[in-house]
Structure formats: structure tokens, C-alpha cells
Amino acid sequence: MKPLDEMNPEEIRLEIAERKGIQPHLEPRYSEGYTDDGTDGWDGWFCPHCNTPESLYSTTPCCPNWPEDIAAAWELVDEINDSGFLVIVKSWQVGHSKYVADADCGVHLLNASDGNCWETATTAPIAICKAWLSWNRSEDK
Numbered sequence: 001m002k003p004l005d006e007m008n009p010e011e012i013r014l015e016i017a018e019r020k021g022i023q024p025h026l027e028p029r030y031s032e033g034y035t036d037d038g039t040d041g042w043d044g045w046f047c048p049h050c051n052t053p054e055s056l057y058s059t060t061p062c063c064p065n066w067p068e069d070i071a072a073a074w075e076l077v078d079e080i081n082d083s084g085f086l087v088i089v090k091s092w093q094v095g096h097s098k099y100v101a102d103a104d105c106g107v108h109l110l111n112a113s114d115g116n117c118w119e120t121a122t123t124a125p126i127a128i129c130k131a132w133l134s135w136n137r138s139e140d141k
């Protein structure tokens with residue numbers, strides 16, 4: 001497994017999707033539309049579940065964009081929470097932490113029996129994703 005600190009947001013998203021067993025896109029459906037003033041139109045084949053164009057099926061999973069969508073990322077927090085961890089999401093001004101100088105959000109997982117984990121990133125959703133992966137990977141053992 002690739003170390004979390006070396007993964008880009010898309011790699012993080014794909015691993016979360018894989019670990020959640022998220023299914024491939026649905027059979028594409030044709031749709032078309034126009035801008036409000038009717039001057040410009042678009043059409044194509046899209047996934048009815050997530051609206052991803054069929055041409056991007058091979059590179060985009062049918063799932064939320066956890067690393068960029070805080071609402072989706074927060075569902076990961078709930079999931080970790082429900083497993084018995086206390087999840088602490090912290091942010092601070094860059095350079096103010098003596099632990100990490102280049103990060104501005106951290107997520108701390110605390111659990112009396114399993115120890116804890118501390119992940120950081122430049123945005124809250126990415127820090128949450130890394131904490132979720134760290135938690136989920138540790139469940140493999």
C-alpha cells in the first residue's frame with residue numbers, strides 16, 4: 001500500500017471507493033440541455049447516479065469526491081465515530097504547529113483500546129480522508 005503522505009487526492013478517492021466496494025457506474029443514459037438563454041446546448045451519455053460523462057468512466061469512480069467535498073468527507077468522520085473512535089478535527093495557522101509546518105488541518109483519532117492516529121493535510125477534507133484510510137487500513141489486520 002502506498003504511504004498516505006505520498007498519495008494525491010485522486011488516488012485517495014479511488015482507494016476509499018475500492019475499500020467501500022463502490023460499484024461501477026450505471027448504464028449510461030442520454031441527456032441533453034441548453035443554457036438559460038437557449039443559445040448553447042449540450043448532449044451526451046451520462047451515469048444516471050453521479051452524472052459523470054461516459055467518456056470518463058474508466059478514470060472516475062461512481063462515488064462522492066471525498067477529498068474535495070467537505071459534506072462527503074464528514075460522512076467518513078461519522079463512520080469512524082460510529083466504530084468507537086473519538087474524532088478530533090483541528091485547523092491552525094500554517095507554521096503555528098510545532099509538529100507539522102506545512103499542514104493546516106489535522107485529524108486525530110482516539111480510541112482507548114486501539115491507540116490513536118494523527119493525520120494532517122492542507123485541507124480538512126483531505127486530512128479526514130487520510131484519517132479514514134488510516135483507520136480502514138488498520139481494520140485489515
Ligand SMILES: [Zn+2]
Binds near residue numbers: 024026050061
Ligand atoms: Zn456513476
